[in-house]
Amino acid sequence: MLRTHSVDYVIEELKRLHEKFPHIDAFDLRDETFTIRDIAWIREFSEKYIKSGIGVRLKCLAEPASMSGEKISREKIKLLVDAGLTDIIVGIQSGSDRVNKEIYNRFITKDQLLKAAQTLNEFKGKLTVMYDIITCNPYENPEDILETITLVLQIPPPFYTSVNNLIYFEGTPLYRRALADGIIRQESDTAEMLNYWDRWQHIKLKKKNPYLNLLLNLMRGPATKSRLGLMPRSFVKSLIKPRIVSFNLKNEVPTKAIGSMVSLMDYFRENIAKPIYRSMPIEFKTWYDQVRYKA
Numbered sequence: 001m002l003r004t005h006s007v008d009y010v011i012e013e014l015k016r017l018h019e020k021f022p023h024i025d026a027f028d029l030r031d032e033t034f035t036i037r038d039i040a041w042i043r044e045f046s047e048k049y050i051k052s053g054i055g056v057r058l059k060c061l062a063e064p065a066s067m068s069g070e071k072i073s074r075e076k077i078k079l080l081v082d083a084g085l086t087d088i089i090v091g092i093q094s095g096s097d098r099v100n101k102e103i104y105n106r107f108i109t110k111d112q113l114l115k116a117a118q119t120l121n122e123f124k125g126k127l128t129v130m131y132d133i134i135t136c137n138p139y140e141n142p143e144d145i146l147e148t149i150t151l152v153l154q155i156p157p158p159f160y161t162s163v164n165n166l167i168y169f170e171g172t173p174l175y176r177r178a179l180a181d182g183i184i185r186q187e188s189d190t191a192e193m194l195n196y197w198d199r200w201q202h203i204k205l206k207k208k209n210p211y212l213n214l215l216l217n218l219m220r221g222p223a224t225k226s227r228l229g230l231m232p233r234s235f236v237k238s239l240i241k242p243r244i245v246s247f248n249l250k251n252e253v254p255t256k257a258i259g260s261m262v263s264l265m266d267y268f269r270e271n272i273a274k275p276i277y278r279s280m281p282i283e284f285k286t287w288y289d290q291v292r293y294k295a
Contacts, residue, residue: 004037007044011052018054025286029060032091035076036066046079059087064113073119081126089130089162090116094137095151096144103139103174110151121156130160135216136191136202137166138183142249145212149240152219152228161229163220165202167191195270200263211248211255214262215239 005013014027035042049058058080066073077085092113093104100106120129133148152161168175168183168190178184187193194201199217203210219236221229228236238244248255277285 004033004041007041007048010045011048014049014054014056015052018056023282024056026057026059026086029058032061032063033066034060035062035073039076042076042079046083049083056084057087058083058085059089060085062088062090062116063108064090064092064116065108073116074122077119077123077127081123085127087128087130088120089132090120091132092148092151093132093134094140094144095133095148096140099137099140099144103137104134105173110147113151114154117155117159120159124158128160129158130162131155132162132164133216134164134166135213136206138178138206138208140209142209142212142245145209145216146240146245149212149216149219149236152223153233153236155223157223157225159223161219161221161223163199163217165191165194165196165199165217166206167194167196195266197270198263198266200259200266203259209249210252210259212245214255214259218262 017027018024037045060080077088090113091106093106094100095110097109100108117129117131120127131152133152135145135148168178169192170190175184175190178189184190189205191202191205194205200214203213203217206213215236218231219228223229225233227233277288280288
């Protein structure tokens with residue numbers, strides 16, 4: 001059973017926040033069940049939010065399985081876009097149905113994700129879409145990661161790919177499983193002490209599938225018809241050809257060389273670029289966030 005606040009309660013809370021913080025540029029609704037709400041709730045919310053005159057753009061999370069019913073899904077997204085939704089984050093986690101079900105306990109499929117992606121793509125130009133992926137998972141095999149890369153290639157652009165390196169948080173089912181399986185032997189094995197965005201350090205710590213995990217990490221960023229992150233789509237396709245994958249799985253020297261370069265890039269971003277960004281005025285940060293995720 002899904003429990004949720006009434007539309008009136010949500011609208012009043014947004015009004016209160018807007019009155020208290022009039023400089024707010026966007027409401028980021030971090031409720032992963034937002035699109036699961038029935039169409040009547042979404043319609044009422046859209047109508048009342050427009051009538052409220054708040055006028056602040058919206059961001060939200062979405063769950064692919066709740067968006068795979070084509071007619072209802074499209075109507076929900078249209079209502080939200082009409083109300084001011086400009087950004088949506090969709091959790092993929094993995095392109096492998098096996099990994100999503102057996103490891104993450106998420107009962108979503110590639111087919112559901114692609115149906116949701118087609119619906120969201122109808123609103124390109126009005127809606128910025130980000131897809132969340134988890135990588136550096138020791139429970140994945142090369143075929144699982146290749147499924148994820150292939151799925152990303154199938155999603156219609158434009159969108160933004162967010163690649164997140166797995167961290168074992170104490171107390172979670174996955175933490176307990178990794179502990180029982182001997183993957184976690186000491187605190188450092190959880191990756192909690194690593195910088196979240198230090199890609200190569202996460203890959204080295206997990207010690208499994210470095211080539212494919214690095215490739216997936218390098219796909220992070222805006223995706224267009226011609227590129228994925230910094231890489232041309234054609235180049236990504238060539239890097240997942242069986243012969244190339246087989247070579248790099250057996251010979252890790254090229255991967256380690258590129259990984260070291262990525263580590264330097266990440267160091268520059270975290271220790272130089274980000275401090276400069278944090279020192280900038282709020283107007284610049286708002287502008288940057290608006291253009292950053294545009295493909």
